Amino acid sequence: MYWIRRWLDQIHPLFAKGGPYQKYHAIYEMVDTFLYTPPDVTRTAPHVRDGIDLKRVMSYVVLAATPCILMALWNTGYQSHLAMQELGVIEAPGWRGIVLGMVGVGYDPSSIWDNVWHGFLYFLPIYVVTLAAGGFWEVLFAGVRNHEINEGFFVTSILYTLTLPASTPMWQVALGISFGVVIGKEVFGGTGKNFLNPALTGRAFLYFAYPAQMSGDAVWTAVDGFTGATALGASAIGGMEGIAEIGVTWMDAFLGVIQGSIGETSTLGCLIGAAFLIYTRVASYRIIFGVFIGMVVMTLILNAVGSDTNPMFAMPWHWHLVLGGFAFGMVYMATDPVSASMSDAGRWIFGVLIGVMTVLIRVVNPAFPEGIMLAILFANLFAPLIDWGVMKVNIRRRMRRTGERAG
Numbered sequence: 001m002y003w004i005r006r007w008l009d010q011i012h013p014l015f016a017k018g019g020p021y022q023k024y025h026a027i028y029e030m031v032d033t034f035l036y037t038p039p040d041v042t043r044t045a046p047h048v049r050d051g052i053d054l055k056r057v058m059s060y061v062v063l064a065a066t067p068c069i070l071m072a073l074w075n076t077g078y079q080s081h082l083a084m085q086e087l088g089v090i091e092a093p094g095w096r097g098i099v100l101g102m103v104g105v106g107y108d109p110s111s112i113w114d115n116v117w118h119g120f121l122y123f124l125p126i127y128v129v130t131l132a133a134g135g136f137w138e139v140l141f142a143g144v145r146n147h148e149i150n151e152g153f154f155v156t157s158i159l160y161t162l163t164l165p166a167s168t169p170m171w172q173v174a175l176g177i178s179f180g181v182v183i184g185k186e187v188f189g190g191t192g193k194n195f196l197n198p199a200l201t202g203r204a205f206l207y208f209a210y211p212a213q214m215s216g217d218a219v220w221t222a223v224d225g226f227t228g229a230t231a232l233g234a235s236a237i238g239g240m241e242g243i244a245e246i247g248v249t250w251m252d253a254f255l256g257v258i259q260g261s262i263g264e265t266s267t268l269g270c271l272i273g274a275a276f277l278i279y280t281r282v283a284s285y286r287i288i289f290g291v292f293i294g295m296v297v298m299t300l301i302l303n304a305v306g307s308d309t310n311p312m313f314a315m316p317w318h319w320h321l322v323l324g325g326f327a328f329g330m331v332y333m334a335t336d337p338v339s340a341s342m343s344d345a346g347r348w349i350f351g352v353l354i355g356v357m358t359v360l361i362r363v364v365n366p367a368f369p370e371g372i373m374l375a376i377l378f379a380n381l382f383a384p385l386i387d388w389g390v391m392k393v394n395i396r397r398r399m400r401r402t403g404e405r406a407g
Contacts, residue, residue: 067269077118133174162263236369239311270327290351329372
């Protein structure tokens with residue numbers, strides 16, 4: 001790292017103002033600040049909603065997502081190996097089979113090494129395409145606006161990758177992140193000015209534009225010819241009996257040993273990340289607990305109401321917690337400091353709204369059993385209104401106190 005530091009210092013005049021490559025100064029700064037903390041680190045608000053140092057925030061979020069990434073690598077390979085055994089497939093097709101054969105990796109579901117390597121070969125292409133496509137737009141807009149490129153996109157790229165099925169076509173990966181970066185962030189001015197979460201915006205675009213590749217029984221395990229419903233999809237049809245029929249236990253869902261998007265299945269991994277983000281004060285505990293409370297309260301209400309035609313009314317809250325991407329959205333997506341509410345009271349309201357909306361979408365709307373993605377985007381739209389209402393209430397209380405003192 002010492003020699004990299006010296007090299008960057010030596011070439012800095014080439015990219016500085018007046019240098020032959022000054023138009024590429026933003027790219028130089030991106031490399032420099034990604035590897036090191038420069039002396040001009042941001043100490044005031046890097047964007048209009050938060051005053052914390054941006055580099056520290058993004059670095060901590062990446063660290064907090066590490067448990068989900070590790071689980072994504074293992075579970076993607078594990079689910080693929082189980083499906084290959086069921087179909088009688090002896091090796092992975094295409095270039096993945098060639099690479100696994102070259103490094104001597106087998107297809108044993110009981111082997112952590114085999115599972116992680118196979119899962120890595122699904123995770124890596126999606127992440128590389130995400131970085132290339134999204135990074136292109138980040139560099140383009142930074143060059144046009146003469147802005148520095150910050151670490152925010154690295155977080156967006158990781159979270160976006162973790163929300164996708166392992167079987168997502170690469171061109172759709174590029175299209176989704178392009179939509180999320182350009183329409184969800186850059187058209188509003190870039191980092192700190194977007195009112196929607198860019199990663200969720202890209203994921204939502206893919207879901208509605210290409211539902212066949214983003215939903216159904218054939219997209220969650222990256223093995224051609226294999227179909228299998230997720231636990232949440234099975235519950236939407238048969239309730240708790242449907243989950244029991246596919247052999248999924250609550251502990252399986254809590255640990256993440258189930259089908260689903262690459263990095264959203266492990267509630268345990270998400271909770272480890274949540275503990276780290278709360279401890280470092282990067283994520284608001286008010287939003288996380290607000291989402292959880294809203295989910296529990298709405299679930300208990302629907303449990304009490306009941307339904308003879310909709311088995312989802314009977315699902316208990318502890319199952320809502322571990323199914324789908326609820327925990328992942330609660331920890332990593334809802335806590336986005338830019339698109340969430342910024343007042344303390346507003347964060348509680350914002351979180352509760354997400355929890356309530358998630359359960360309502362899952363239970364009342366059978367066509368969309370997930371819910372957390374749409375709930376967060378819906379709450380993003382109302383975040384400014386929530387903060388405005390909290391501010392008005394505080395002003396009214398202050399004027400009332402002032403009037404009482406004057407009287």
